[in-house]
Amino acid sequence: MKKLILGSALMLALSVSFVSCKEATDKAKEATEAAENTANEAVDGAKEVVEETKEAVTEAVDGIPSFDDAAVAEYVKTYDEYVSEYKEAAESKNMTAFAALGTKGQELATKSQEVMKNLSADDAKKLTEYMTAKSKELQEYATKMTN
Structure with a gap:
């Protein structure tokens, strides 16, 4: 009986640890996606700035x-x-x-x-x-x- 209770407690502990790992994995995925979105927005913003700067330089150099x-x-x-x-x-x-x-x-x-x-x-x-x-x-x- 002790083995059955001890085995059950061990299985319960392992189950809890797997659930905790799954939650941590989900949170890590969410953080990664958020970081990717932020990086993409930064790249898009940088592209806009580069284009505007290019136009300003062309206008300043050519006067057109x-x-x-x-x-x-x-x-x-x-x-x-x-x-x-x-x-x-x-x-x-x-x-x-x-x-x-x-x-x-x-x-x-x-x-x-x-x-x-x-x-x-x-x-x-x-x-x-x-x-x-x-x-x-x-x-x-x-x-x-x-x-």
């Missing part, structure tokens, strides 16, 4: 903001080239080149109306800021040319 619409991006690139040509003509006081830029300026004005139709609010803000800055540059170049 990035746009969601490819047509707007192409227009801004063309306009930036126009401003560079305008600067060269103004600095060299080359009136022939300056006159040729008048036609290009008119073409860009027409194209800007087409591009403006499909702008998102964010792109419209970026384009307005860009065009304001470039207009100021053009005014400075024109002033230098007349002096």
Whole structure:
């Protein structure tokens, strides 16, 4: 009888220890999943920061903001080239080149109306800021040319 009670007590002790181990295993799994979720969120956040930084650096280096619409991006690139040509003509006081830029300026004005139709609010803000800055540059170049 003692062996039966002792055996039963031993089986009960082993059962309790297995249940405790299972609970510990479950808690460990939950902690691992929570850590994985946190790590994934951190990676996603880091990717966003890298993308935003990349756009900011590109804009700072080129002076050209990035746009969601490819047509707007192409227009801004063309306009930036126009401003560079305008600067060269103004600095060299080359009136022939300056006159040729008048036609290009008119073409860009027409194209800007087409591009403006499909702008998102964010792109419209970026384009307005860009065009304001470039207009100021053009005014400075024109002033230098007349002096």
